[in-house]
């Protein structure tokens with residue numbers, strides 16, 4: 001739905017002032033684009049120096065987040081993890097998603113592949129952070145210690161709930177695919193939670209075999225040839 005968004009303008013002539021929308025920064029949803037744009041014109045006429053936008057989003061939070069970065073985009077930057085601190089950020093995303101949201105126990109969730117990247121040689125982890133604020137929002141890992149004849153395994157793919165549907169899951173997966181290609185790896189295998197099957201299919205993965213339980217959650221095996 002279209003949102004009329006007003007936010008604090010800290011650099012322009014209105015620096016330090018707040019919008020007049022409700023006396024504070026915020027986003028208000030409208031049934032139609034015309035109504036939102038009417039509000040935008042009226043607000044600009046009242047206070048021309050303030051920062052107002054109309055943004056298409058699914059929630060007020062998403063509208064505000066989109067407004068935070070220039071051009072309205074919520075860009076994410078993905079990199080491989082090479083410090084203990086980045087690893088801790090990745091684990092905090094995974095705790096929120098798998099432990100708090102999905103009820104997986106901490107013992108099942110975190111294992112020997114999740115230690116200090118300076119010491120762990122069996123996995124490559126990636127972290128996605130918002131370009132605007134550096135907030136960690138997405139992660140995934142590629143395991144390198146696969147049995148001979150099997151493709152390496154990608155797992156622990158997680159995007160914070162409030163940041164889903166914005167392409168961040170695809171971004172961390174593509175970063176790991178790129179890393180795998182760089183290492184001469186020819187394919188990837190993974191165990192997909194059933195609800196995430198379409199997500200992996202969009203990335204080219206093909207499901208095979210029956211569903212099975214892991215951490216009491218139903219999964220299916222999926223493969224991708226790189």
Ligand SMILES: CC(C)(COP(=O)(O)OP(=O)(O)OC[C@H]1O[C@@H](n2cnc3c(N)ncnc32)[C@H](O)[C@@H]1OP(=O)(O)O)[C@@H](O)C(=O)NCCC(=O)NCCS
Pocket residue numbers: 097156157158159160163164165166167168169170171191192193195196198199200202
């Ligand atoms: C699965 C998960 C990682 C997807 O991340 P996301 O950031 O929401 O996904 P994206 O926005 O990058 O979506 C990428 C593509 O998959 C599609 N997609 C994502 N989830 C989908 C779903 N449930 N059904 C259909 N399509 C879906 C998107 O439409 C998009 O398609 P496009 O690029 O062709 O437009 C995220 O939902 C998540 O963290 N879930 C909880 C943890 C979890 O279950 N992880 C997987 C364990 S196997």
